[in-house]
Amino acid sequence: MTAEERKHRIETYLQRVEFASLEELSRHVNASISTIRRDLTTLEAAGNLRRTHGGARLVTPKTDEFAFTARDTHQVSEKEAIGKACAALIDANQSVILDAGTTVYHVARHLEERALQIVTNSLPVANLFASANKMEIILAGGVIYPRLGVLVGPMTVEAYSKLRASVAIMGAGGITLEGITNSHALLIDIQRAMLKAAQKIIFCLDHTKFGRPSVSPLCELDRADTIVTDSHAPQELVAGLRARGIEVIVAPETPDRLDNCG
Amino acid sequence: MTAEERKHRIETYLQRVEFASLEELSRHVNASISTIRRDLTTLEAAGNLRRTHGGARLVTPKTDEFAFTARDTHQVSEKEAIGKACAALIDANQSVILDAGTTVYHVARHLEERALQIVTNSLPVANLFASANKMEIILAGGVIYPRLGVLVGPMTVEAYSKLRASVAIMGAGGITLEGITNSHALLIDIQRAMLKAAQKIIFCLDHTKFGRPSVSPLCELDRADTIVTDSHAPQELVAGLRARGIEVIVAPETPDRLDNCG
């Protein structure tokens, strides 16, 4: 890869994710941190980037309405780890349903070019992939739920009920040994349609969701094939889930000291 | 293979891949690295290439970017004027279908809180309203067309065919006395579904669209109830449209000093 091409890929990548760490960029373009630093300096001089501590950010004046999904959340590093671990479960050329929600958003950020087809009802996720022309992104229609940027309503349910996908990557409000629950009643019907449409179900739940039931029941535990969580998830509950035959993947705690392992 | 033929193949290849390393080009045209270097030097002098360290790149600056923003650089002030004038036509509590495209996007910017319901298949428009919780924004589903951020495909057509709205605000590629045309064949079916779904049809077309037919015919002239354009639209064509009973609104030329309108 030429230097020009590398810089171009950095720009394109940033267009998608808005902000990226040096390590992230380094992995993405297969170059050392030093090279990324130099590239970013050049690109910053050219215009469209702004370097920050630890990475670079796009200088688009039109602020993304849903930037909150990337930043304003709790347990960001845990969700990052979950996102990385969950994305690793997806094979190339699979069709993937992506739920709305911050945790799943982090999965989307790591999906890169793994999946051939992505189906979602989340505007932030759609925006993330909007300029990626190697993937086919299908957006379920519906009414925009303002605060979350999620598409809801009967149109959304109908869209999912007509689709089939290899995998669904889901979020939820809480999980106990009695089942998986969600707080947004509006989303329950949609999530159930997702569950029906996918062959394999992966739930991404950070540790705060464990042992905490939400208002509306979503599905039985055994509906989930795999659950991805972070290292702070309570041991006994994880063991209980495994005893029921559910694969539980505990994302390693922020492996910062990663050199070239991409 | 002659030298000319080789150079032509280099150019053609670069048109496809945008970037190419010397080694890549060498393999592709079956010549030594030295020869490639010389060819690139010649081609660079001729114009359409730029040599870089390790290879060459095409001098088309924008291929991978979000074409929506790139296209938006033309006739911005005209489109702003059209947007303002067209938004003024919309009464409160109407349901409005918004087409994709830059001109209609400017209408959307001025709609503020006039309409109660907005239906669109444009991702940029959806993002614009996504945080406005006084309006109901309905996004038609579909496959994201990367360069334009438009939702396309049968899902989109179906979504529109099931809806009804008071007004549709449309864009197009060109208008002549023979009819209205659009360059994106992919969008034709969707636009026709919009036309069917709306009681009143407003076309927003800046002056560059006048007298210029595009590839695909969209609809007859009399399908349009109102056409909004800017003050540079050719007089005779405007008169011709009015003679056919179409209301033509010419947006006043924007003052140089722009108010806070966005």
Place this chain on the structure above:
DNA sequence: TTTTTCTTGCAAAATATTCCACAATCTGTC
């Protein structure tokens, strides 16, 4: 403080430039 990130300098690798030898084609002369 401690940790992380940035800058700077340096050596190694990759790449560009220049030069030279060889082959093919063209040119003019015999």
Place this chain on the structure above:
DNA sequence: GACAGATTGTGGAATATTTTGCAAGAAAAA
């Protein structure tokens, strides 16, 4: 038409330049 010399195209090698990756110290954040 055949030949020697000139011209051009090609591939390779030697040398200069740029780029890259690493590491140590400086600066910034936590």
